[in-house]
Amino acid sequence: MEPIEPIVTRFPPSPTGNLHVGGARTALFNWLYARRHGGKFILRMEDTDRERSKQEYVDAILDALTWLGIDWDEGPHFQSRRGPIYAEYIQRLLDTGNAYYCTCPPEVLERKRKAALEKGQNPVYDGTCREKSLAPREGAVVRLKSPKTGATVFEDRVKGPISTPNSQLDDLIIARSDGSPTYHLAVVVDDITMGVTHIIRGDDHVSNTPRQIAIYKALGVEPPVYAHVPMVLGPDKKRLSKRHGAASVTEYREMGYLPEAIVNFLARLGWSHGDQEFFTVDELEEKFSLENIGKSAGVFDPARLLDLNADHMRAADTSRLAGLLIPHLEKRGVTVEDRARLKDAVETLKPRAKTLEDMAESALFYFTPIARYEEKGDKKFLKAEFLPALELLSAELEDVDVANQEAVEAAFGAVMEQTGLGFGKIAQPVRVAITGKTASPGMFETMRVLGNENVKSRLKNAIAYIKAKEQG
RNA sequence: GGUCCCAUCGUCUAGUGGCCUAGGAUAUCGGCCUCUCACGCCGAAGACACGGGUUCGAGUCCCGUUGGGACUACCA
DSSP, X not given: OOOSSOOEEEEOOOSSSSOBHHHHHHHHHXXXXXXXXXXXXXXXXXXXXXXXXXXXXXXXXXXXXXXXXXXXXXXEEEGGGOHHHHHHHHHXXXXXXXXXXXXXXXXXXXXXXXXXXXXXXXXXXXXXXXXXXXXOOTTOEEEEOOOOSSEXXXXXXXXXXXXXXXXXXXXXXXXXXXXXXOHHHXXXXXXXXXTOOEEEEEGGGGGGHHHHHHHHHHHTOOOOEEEEEOOEEOTTSSBOXXXXXXXXXXXXXXXXXXXXXXXXXXXXXXXXXXXXXXXXXXXXXXXXOXXXXXXXXXXXXXXXXXXXXXXXXXXXXXXXXXXXXXXXXXXXXXXXXXXXXXXXHHHHHGGGOSSHHHHHHHHHHHHSOXXXXXXXXXXXXXXXXXXXXXXXXXXXXXXXXXXXXXXHHHHHHHHHHHHOOOXXXXXXXXXXXXXXSSOXXXXXXXXXXXXXXXXXXXXXXXXXXXXXXXXX
């Protein structure tokens, strides 16, 4: 069932914190849906909470979305700047008899609520002012005159039909005593005036939906299509939050994750396309659909993200990876002046790195002298037993260009013949000598990228090191 | 308390009444490959929450139970 009208979706974060992975997924779904159907994606800041909304969070959210590659066709709009529009709609509701002023004191309301709760009754507003036709007055709030009978039904595109008895619906406050709009009113007015056709949001909003539909009806506007996507949970099955570790998109950037991997992972958390796990962003745009969103909440599993990131690293363009790696190297005090060499290094590390951080760590030996040998490798391979092999290799390599793999292989061959050792026996000590570690990319590519100077001097250093060690 | 939503391996999921002896991925374990690591390959273990229906036949439909969750503000 394809939409006939051009579709319009939106993402309305509150700038009260960084972009959360749950929010990022909601943004992604809205964006993908709009892109998939050639529609429009709007960004809107719900910044009516003056206390907690901060400009730095606006910037952080924009930055995180941009990093993920989620761009918007309109906005960002700011609710804080739309006061007159809300006032106009509130007045319209008042004029048409769909809303009324209420002067019930908050304390009284609170008392009634408690009493109702104790008696096991539903704590909805009792309608004291509903039929009083009160005139505007200082300190009065405006309430929506909600339907009291029947039921509100809507067809959720992921959950199916959802029906709520109207007896549950409160005469909710749409304007505070200071005249400012409440959340429900603002959302509905925004979505109407911005022409939003599809609302894709977290399923913590399903029970809010009938309230909002009541506002649409009071306004005489056809409600949009709703699609409520399940929550993202932490490993303890509780709603994902900071205490589960990294919860904001920015943190993943810092940990060296690729944006396309995050996007892929987020898309697959709750949505599926048969058995496919790996998706490029283009593929997602092409295949995303509301129909294939699951109904139940999903746990954010960092292990899966890590694995998926490794897949995307392998698939990524080497030059791009090299560029992305630079900040992670600089963090470790490495300044890269030879971009071509960096690219060669990345090429060798690509199949074995899980993140950019991981890759930077593994790449260190290419760019900085060996400070100290890894303990395990030192004990096992930098000892007298391998001294002849290292010395022979050092000599064989003297006039050889390490970039010439054939020549290097020949040098190794000569050492193998003279010592009677197999390649594996020789390679490990050499590896420790030139990389400082027991694990590295293949011997020949490692040498090639390291370069003549490094290889030869490090071999000599290791030989001297062993000799010194043996002499006590 | 009320209303609403949800329920397949540890985790993400496929499954839309017979193709299910429940598939894939990830994580775990074992093996292979191999100059190390990683990749890759092979294999093991691992799930339809429970109980009733409906049906010739139910993971799939209905009801109930249990267990999770959301909402129930002059927050969003």
